[in-house]
Amino acid sequence: MESIVKYDYKPVLKDPILIEALPGIGNVGKVAGDHLAQLLKAERFAVIYSMNFPAQVIPGEDNVVKMACNELWHAKTPSGQDLVFLKGDYQGSTPEGQFILAQDMLEIMMSYGVSRIITLGGFGTGQIVKERHVYGAVSRIELKDELTDCGVTFLPGEPRAGIVGAAGLLIGLGQMNGIDSFCLMGETSGFFIDHGSAIEILKVLGKMFGIEDLDLKDLEAESQKLAELTDKAAEQMVEKTTDLGYIG
Amino acid sequence: MESIVKYDYKPVLKDPILIEALPGIGNVGKVAGDHLAQLLKAERFAVIYSMNFPAQVIPGEDNVVKMACNELWHAKTPSGQDLVFLKGDYQGSTPEGQFILAQDMLEIMMSYGVSRIITLGGFGTGQIVKERHVYGAVSRIELKDELTDCGVTFLPGEPRAGIVGAAGLLIGLGQMNGIDSFCLMGETSGFFIDHGSAIEILKVLGKMFGIEDLDLKDLEAESQKLAELTDKAAEQMVEKTTDLGYIG
Amino acid sequence: MESIVKYDYKPVLKDPILIEALPGIGNVGKVAGDHLAQLLKAERFAVIYSMNFPAQVIPGEDNVVKMACNELWHAKTPSGQDLVFLKGDYQGSTPEGQFILAQDMLEIMMSYGVSRIITLGGFGTGQIVKERHVYGAVSRIELKDELTDCGVTFLPGEPRAGIVGAAGLLIGLGQMNGIDSFCLMGETSGFFIDHGSAIEILKVLGKMFGIEDLDLKDLEAESQKLAELTDKAAEQMVEKTTDLGYIG
Amino acid sequence: MESIVKYDYKPVLKDPILIEALPGIGNVGKVAGDHLAQLLKAERFAVIYSMNFPAQVIPGEDNVVKMACNELWHAKTPSGQDLVFLKGDYQGSTPEGQFILAQDMLEIMMSYGVSRIITLGGFGTGQIVKERHVYGAVSRIELKDELTDCGVTFLPGEPRAGIVGAAGLLIGLGQMNGIDSFCLMGETSGFFIDHGSAIEILKVLGKMFGIEDLDLKDLEAESQKLAELTDKAAEQMVEKTTDLGYIG
Numbered sequence: 001m002e003s004i005v006k007y008d009y010k011p012v013l014k015d016p017i018l019i020e021a022l023p024g025i026g027n028v029g030k031v032a033g034d035h036l037a038q039l040l041k042a043e044r045f046a047v048i049y050s051m052n053f054p055a056q057v058i059p060g061e062d063n064v065v066k067m068a069c070n071e072l073w074h075a076k077t078p079s080g081q082d083l084v085f086l087k088g089d090y091q092g093s094t095p096e097g098q099f100i101l102a103q104d105m106l107e108i109m110m111s112y113g114v115s116r117i118i119t120l121g122g123f124g125t126g127q128i129v130k131e132r133h134v135y136g137a138v139s140r141i142e143l144k145d146e147l148t149d150c151g152v153t154f155l156p157g158e159p160r161a162g163i164v165g166a167a168g169l170l171i172g173l174g175q176m177n178g179i180d181s182f183c184l185m186g187e188t189s190g191f192f193i194d195h196g197s198a199i200e201i202l203k204v205l206g207k208m209f210g211i212e213d214l215d216l217k218d219l220e221a222e223s224q225k226l227a228e229l230t231d232k233a234a235e236q237m238v239e240k241t242t243d244l245g246y247i248g
Numbered sequence: 249m250e251s252i253v254k255y256d257y258k259p260v261l262k263d264p265i266l267i268e269a270l271p272g273i274g275n276v277g278k279v280a281g282d283h284l285a286q287l288l289k290a291e292r293f294a295v296i297y298s299m300n301f302p303a304q305v306i307p308g309e310d311n312v313v314k315m316a317c318n319e320l321w322h323a324k325t326p327s328g329q330d331l332v333f334l335k336g337d338y339q340g341s342t343p344e345g346q347f348i349l350a351q352d353m354l355e356i357m358m359s360y361g362v363s364r365i366i367t368l369g370g371f372g373t374g375q376i377v378k379e380r381h382v383y384g385a386v387s388r389i390e391l392k393d394e395l396t397d398c399g400v401t402f403l404p405g406e407p408r409a410g411i412v413g414a415a416g417l418l419i420g421l422g423q424m425n426g427i428d429s430f431c432l433m434g435e436t437s438g439f440f441i442d443h444g445s446a447i448e449i450l451k452v453l454g455k456m457f458g459i460e461d462l463d464l465k466d467l468e469a470e471s472q473k474l475a476e477l478t479d480k481a482a483e484q485m486v487e488k489t490t491d492l493g494y495i496g
Numbered sequence: 497m498e499s500i501v502k503y504d505y506k507p508v509l510k511d512p513i514l515i516e517a518l519p520g521i522g523n524v525g526k527v528a529g530d531h532l533a534q535l536l537k538a539e540r541f542a543v544i545y546s547m548n549f550p551a552q553v554i555p556g557e558d559n560v561v562k563m564a565c566n567e568l569w570h571a572k573t574p575s576g577q578d579l580v581f582l583k584g585d586y587q588g589s590t591p592e593g594q595f596i597l598a599q600d601m602l603e604i605m606m607s608y609g610v611s612r613i614i615t616l617g618g619f620g621t622g623q624i625v626k627e628r629h630v631y632g633a634v635s636r637i638e639l640k641d642e643l644t645d646c647g648v649t650f651l652p653g654e655p656r657a658g659i660v661g662a663a664g665l666l667i668g669l670g671q672m673n674g675i676d677s678f679c680l681m682g683e684t685s686g687f688f689i690d691h692g693s694a695i696e697i698l699k700v701l702g703k704m705f706g707i708e709d710l711d712l713k714d715l716e717a718e719s720q721k722l723a724e725l726t727d728k729a730a731e732q733m734v735e736k737t738t739d740l741g742y743i744g
Numbered sequence: 745m746e747s748i749v750k751y752d753y754k755p756v757l758k759d760p761i762l763i764e765a766l767p768g769i770g771n772v773g774k775v776a777g778d779h780l781a782q783l784l785k786a787e788r789f790a791v792i793y794s795m796n797f798p799a800q801v802i803p804g805e806d807n808v809v810k811m812a813c814n815e816l817w818h819a820k821t822p823s824g825q826d827l828v829f830l831k832g833d834y835q836g837s838t839p840e841g842q843f844i845l846a847q848d849m850l851e852i853m854m855s856y857g858v859s860r861i862i863t864l865g866g867f868g869t870g871q872i873v874k875e876r877h878v879y880g881a882v883s884r885i886e887l888k889d890e891l892t893d894c895g896v897t898f899l900p901g902e903p904r905a906g907i908v909g910a911a912g913l914l915i916g917l918g919q920m921n922g923i924d925s926f927c928l929m930g931e932t933s934g935f936f937i938d939h940g941s942a943i944e945i946l947k948v949l950g951k952m953f954g955i956e957d958l959d960l961k962d963l964e965a966e967s968q969k970l971a972e973l974t975d976k977a978a979e980q981m982v983e984k985t986t987d988l989g990y991i992g
Binding site: 500502545546547548550551552553554555556557558559560561562563564589593 | 836839840842843844846847880881882883884885888898899900901902903906907908909912913915916917919920927
Binding site: 004006049050051052054055056057058059060061062063064065066067068093097 | 588591592594595596598599632633634635636637640650651652653654655658659660661664665667668669671672679
C-alpha cells in the first residue's frame with residue numbers, strides 16, 4: 001500500500017458497507033455523506049495520507065494544521081448495519097493517484113470484509129434544475145430493482161462522459177473484486193454546492209437503511225436560500241426581457 | 249507486472265499471433281480488428297486494468313458500469329491459426345503508461361509463446377483520400393516480401409513522425425524480443441472514423457489468413473455514407489467557387 | 497528512501513531541532529535560515545540529491561558544477577541545543593516529489609531523534625507591508641503559548657490557501673509522527689526578496705534560542721534599500737495623481 | 745536499473761572515458777560526438793530502452809522500425825585509450841526520466857570502471873556568432889588547467905541557467921561518485937544545427953586524445969553553407985536599412 005494509514009482505533013465490523021462521500025460535482029456526495037455520518041454519530045477511526053493529495057497543510061481556526069488527507073468514519077444504522085464513511089476535502093491530484101488511492105481504500109475495506117460499496121456524487125446537467133432525480137449506476141444488473149424501490153432512476157448509458165474519480169473507481173474496483181457496488185448521483189446544475197440534491201440522495205439512503213428522521217432542516221434551509229437566489233435572478237432576467245419588449 | 253489482469257479463462261494457444269486493434273488515427277485499427285474478431289467469433293479471455301488508463305468507469309445502456317480497460321480475445325483462423333486480439337476503448341494516458349501497458353501485454357503474450365505481432369493503425373494524410381493504400385512497417389526487412397504479396401505498400405521512411413502508442417511500442421518491444429512484428433496502417437484523412445480504410449486492412453489480413461468471405465457489407469455501407477457526405481461537401485464547394493466565377 | 501544522501505560526516509546530535517529554510521514566498525524562510533546558520537557557524541554534514549529536483553547542474557564562479565540538491569547543516573545554540581538546518585536552492589519540482597523529499601528528510605532526522613521541527617516561510621499579502629508580523633501555525637495547540645511569548649501572532653484559519661511545499665509538509669509529517677512542529681511565516685508582499693520579513697523571523701528565533709546578538713546589520717541595510725525604492729515608487733505615484741488633479 | 749539494456753556484445757574496456765553526445769542546443773554535442781565516433785570506427789555494443797523516452801518507433805528508409813533508445817558505442821583513440829560514446833536521437837521526456845536514465849548510464853559505465861566523463865553540448869547565445877569558443881564546466885577545479893591547455897575557455901558562473909539534461913546530470917552524478925567529469929559547450933546561436941560549433945569541440949577533443957587528422961571537410965562544408973545563408977540574410981537586412989535611409 002502506497003498510502004500511509006494512521007488508525008485512531010481499529011473497529012470490529014460485520015460486513016460493513018463503504019459509503020464514499022468525497023468532494024465532486026456540486027459537492028452533492030460530500031454534503032450527503034457528511035450529513036448522514038453526523039446523523040448516525042459516526043466516529044473517525046483512520047486517516048489516510050498520500051503523496052497523491054496536494055502537497056500542503058491547512059491551518060484550522062485554532063492554528064493547528066491538518067495535512068491533506070482522507071478519513072474513515074464508523075457508524076451503525078438503526079438496524080445495526082456497520083457503515084464506513086470515506087470522508088475528506090480532497091481527491092487524488094492525478095488520475096494515477098486516484099487509482100492508487102481507490103485501490104488502497106478498497107484494500108483496507110476488504111480487510112474488514114466489506115459487503116457493499118456505495119459511492120455518492122452529482123449528476124451535472126449544466127442548467128438550473130427544479131426537480132432533482134437520483135440517478136444510479138451499478139456493478140451488476142441485479143442491483144437495479146432494489147435501488148428503484150428506494151427511489152433511484154436509471155437513464156440508459158448515462159452519464160455518457162463516465163463517472164470519474166473515487167465515485168467511479170471504487171465501484172469499478174468493487175466490481176472487479178466481486179463486491180456489490182453502486183453509485184448514487186444527485187441531479188444538479190453543478191454550478192453551486194447543491195444541498196437540495198444532497199437531500200434527495202439522503203432520502204434514498206434513508207429508505208435503504210431504515211432511517212426515519214433524516215433531520216433535514218438545515219439542508220432544506222440552505223437549499224431554500226439557493227432557490228430564492230436563483231429565482232430572483234431568473235425573475236430579473238424575465239423583467240429585463242419584458243422591458244426590452246416594451247421598447248420594441 | 250503493474251497491470252491487473254483478470255482472466256475469464258486461460259485458453260490453450262499454439263504459437264498465437266497478437267493483433268493489436270486499439271483506438272487511434274481514424275480509428276482504422278480498432279474498426280478493422282473488432283470486425284475481424286467478430287467475424288472469427290472471438291471470445292474474451294482476459295481483461296487488463298491499469299492506473300495508466302483514465303480514472304473512470306463508463307455505464308452501459310443497462311446502467312452496469314465498465315472500468316476503463318483493455319481486453320484479450322481469442323479466435324482461430326479457418327486454417328486453425330490461433331489469434332489473440334488486443335481490444336479496448338483506451339490507450340494509456342501518458343507515454344510512460346503506454347510503455348508499461350505494452351510491456352505487460354507482451355509479457356502476457358510471451359507466456360503464451362506469441363509467434364508474431366501485428367498492430368493495426370491509420371496512416372493520416374490530413375486530406376480526403378480516394379484510394380486507400382495499406383502501408384507497412386516491419387521489425388525485420390525479411391518480412392516485407394510476404395506483406396507485399398498481401399497487398400501492403402512500403403513508403404521509405406514513412407510515417408516520418410513515427411508510429412506512436414501501442415501500435416508502435418508493441419512492434420518495437422516485439423523486435424527487442426526477437427518476435428516478428430509489423431504494423432499495418434490504413435491510409436486515411438484522419439478526420440473521421442474511416443471504415444473504408446479499415447476495409448483495406450481487412451483485405452490484407454484476409455489474404456494473410458486465408459479468409460475468403462470478410463463479410464464487408466456493413467463496413468462498406470458505412471464507408472459509402474461517409475463518401476457521399478464528403479462528395480456532397482466537395483460539390484458544394486465547387487458550386488460556390490463557380491458562383492463566385494459568375495460574379496467575376 | 498528514494499533520495500540519494502551523501503554524508504560529509506555523521507554528527508552526534510542530542511534531541512536536535514530541524515529548521516527548514518528552503519526557497520519560498522519572498523524567500524523569507526531561506527534568508528532567515530541561511531543567516532542564522534551562518535551566525536551559528538553551522539557546518540554542512542549531508543547533501544540530498546533526488547530525481548525530484550530539476551534535472552540540471554549549476555556552475556559556480558569557479559566553473560565547478562553543483563548538482564541541484566538540498567543540504568543539512570549542523571550548529572549549536574549558545575545554550576548547546578543542537579540545530580539542523582535544511583538548506584538549498586530548490587524544492588521538489590512536483591507535489592509528489594515534494595512529499596517524497598519531505599518524507600526522506602523526516603526519516604533522516606528521526607534517525608537522529610529529532611525533537612522539534614520548525615519551518616520558515618513567507619506569509620504573502622500581495623500588497624506592500626510596513627509592519628511585518630510573524631504568523632504561526634502549529635502541530636498541536638499547546639505550542640501556541642510558547643510561540644506567542646516569542647512574538648508570534650496567530651490569525652485564526654490563516655493562511656486560508658494552506659501552507660504549501662516543504663514548510664507545510666514537514667510540519668504535517670512531523671504532526672503525524674508525534675513530533676512538535678510549527679511554521680513561522682514572515683509577513684511580506686511576496687513581490688521581492690524580503691530581508692525585513694526575515695529579520696522579524698530571526699527576532700523570534702533569537703528569543704527562542706537565547707541568541708542576543710543576531711548581527712542584523714547586513715539584512716537591515718538590504719531591507720532599507722528595498723524600503724527606499726518602494727517609498728520612491730509610492731511618492732511618484734502620488735505626484736502623478738496630483739498632476740492629474742491639476743488637469744481636472 | 746529501470747532501463748532495459750540489450751547488449752550486442754560486452755567489450756573488455758580499460759579505464760574507459762564516457763563521451764555523451766545526445767541531442768541538445770544547436771545539436772552541437774551530437775554532431776561532434778557522432779563525427780568522432782565515426783572517425784574512430786566506433787562499434788555499437790549496447791542499446792538502452794526506457795519508458796522515459798517518447799512512446800514511439802521510427803521507421804527507417806527500409807521500413808524497419810527502430811524504437812526510441814540511446815546507444816553505447818566503443819572506440820579506441822590512436823594511443824589506445826578506450827572511449828564509450830553515448831549516442832542517440834532522444835533524451836528522457838521528463839526531468840525525472842532524465843535523472844533515472846543518467847543514473848542507469850552511470851551504473852553501466854561504473855561496472856566498466858569508467859575513469860572520466862565528458863559531456864558535449866551547446867552554449868546558446870541567442871545571436872549569430874562568428875567566433876565560436878568552447879566553454880567548460882568541471883566536477884573539480886583541478887581539471888581546468890588541462891582543459892585550458894586544450895583550448896577551452898572558462899567564463900565564471902556560466903551558463904547561469906545551468907546545464908540541463910544528460911550533459912548536466914552525467915557530470916553531476918559523476919562528481920557525486922568521485923569521477924572526473926566535465927562538460928564542453930560549443931558557442932552557438934542555438935537557432936540551427938551548428939556544425940561550426942561542433943568543429944571547435946572536435947578540435948579540443950583532438951588535442952586531448954592526440955588525434956591529428958579530424959577529417960573535418962564535410963562539417964566545414966556544412967558550416968560554410970550555413971555561414972553563407974546567414975551572411976546573405978544579414979546583407980539583405982543592411983540593404984533594406986540603407987533603402988530606408990534613402991527614403992529619409
